[in-house]
Amino acid sequence: MDVSIIQLVSIFAAAMAVSFGAIGPALGEGRAVAAAMDAIARQPESAGTVSRTLFVGLAMIETMAIYALVIALLVLFANPFVK
Amino acid sequence: MNHSPLQAVAIFHIGPVAIAEPVIVTWVIMALLTLFAATVTRRLSLLPSKAQTVVELFVGAIDDQIRATMEVEPGPYRALIGTIFIFILIANWSSLVPGVEAPTAHLETDAAFGVIVFCSTIFYGVRTLGLSGDLATFTQPTWVMIPLNIVEQVTRTFSLIVRLFGNVMSGVFIGAIVLSLAGLFVPIPFMALDLLTGAIQAYIFTVLAMVYIGAALAEGRQESPTTPNRK
Numbered sequence: 589m590d591v592s593i594i595q596l597v598s599i600f601a602a603a604m605a606v607s608f609g610a611i612g613p614a615l616g617e618g619r620a621v622a623a624a625m626d627a628i629a630r631q632p633e634s635a636g637t638v639s640r641t642l643f644v645g646l647a648m649i650e651t652m653a654i655y656a657l658v659i660a661l662l663v664l665f666a667n668p669f670v671k
Numbered sequence: 672m673n674h675s676p677l678q679a680v681a682i683f684h685i686g687p688v689a690i691a692e693p694v695i696v697t698w699v700i701m702a703l704l705t706l707f708a709a710t711v712t713r714r715l716s717l718l719p720s721k722a723q724t725v726v727e728l729f730v731g732a733i734d735d736q737i738r739a740t741m742e743v744e745p746g747p748y749r750a751l752i753g754t755i756f757i758f759i760l761i762a763n764w765s766s767l768v769p770g771v772e773a774p775t776a777h778l779e780t781d782a783a784f785g786v787i788v789f790c791s792t793i794f795y796g797v798r799t800l801g802l803s804g805d806l807a808t809f810t811q812p813t814w815v816m817i818p819l820n821i822v823e824q825v826t827r828t829f830s831l832i833v834r835l836f837g838n839v840m841s842g843v844f845i846g847a848i849v850l851s852l853a854g855l856f857v858p859i860p861f862m863a864l865d866l867l868t869g870a871i872q873a874y875i876f877t878v879l880a881m882v883y884i885g886a887a888l889a890e891g892r893q894e895s896p897t898t899p900n901r902k
Contacts, residue, residue, distance in 0.1 A: 643871055644871065644875055644878070647868075647871045647872065648875070651838070654833070654841060655833060657837055657841055658837045665675035665676065665677050666675065
């Protein structure tokens with residue numbers, strides 16, 4: 589099996605993209621969930637609105653991690669430098 | 672999982688046109704939705720049947736969302752927004768049917784939706800404000816922002832496309848990986864998570880489409896009382 593240096597670097601780059609790309613959204617989602625928990629604990633009657641908005645916000649934040657995943661997949665499966 | 676998630680494999684050809692699986696699934700969903708709408712709305716009455724009540728509830732919910740997000744009467748936008756939501760929802764959930772891959776897990780379907788939203792922002796903007804009024808929104812707040820506003824039009828459409836694609840595709844992808852690693856019943860919790868993700872992504876895509884179209888209308892509405900005074 590012939591593995592070129594470009595393929596090696598691509599696999600490494602994909603792993604790096606996902607691992608470091610996941611840090612920011614993970615911290616952000618943690619903060620968002622913590623704030624939502626706090627809000628629900630203070631005002632249990634607004635739990636419906638808070639959790640609906642939370643889900644939308646989480647999906648927005650998660651998109652950043654998804655971008656990293658898409659880049660990783662591009663590097664792995666649609667790499668223009670690999671013949 | 673032996674082919675790239677970025678490629679669609681052609682199943683058969685009609686003349687020079689290659690037909691891939693997402694196209695077939697898309698047309699089946701379209702046919703089912705049309706059939707459903709036709710059968711429910713065939714006998715509308717003032718004393719609604721059960722099916723009519725459910726559909727009326729749904730239309731009412733979409734109308735409320737449009738009123739809340741775009742702050743306009745929902746009439747001209749109900750068909751577009753409602754169709755986008757229902758279609759993406761059904762398309763995201765269609766991967767639960769064995770052997771069917773969600774058409775939104777392929778970039779082409781999402782790109783089509785993104786282009787539809789992009790064109791409809793221009794269409795509704797021009798229809799409400801006129802061509803010069805719509806072009807004038809690019810100079811908001813000052814003319815220095817023209818290049819940024821043009822770039823924003825493209826990038827927000829692109830992020831709309833990639834968001835839907837990435838979320839749905841990653842769900843399908845994780846399901847396939849877990850299935851190949853662990854076995855038959857292990858992916859079930861992931862599929863349940865897919866149901867939630869699919870619904871949320873359909874909702875977000877629809878809300879963002881509403882926000883973009885609403886922004887194209889609202890910039891003119893804030894402008895219209897002030898521009899005659901200034902001239």
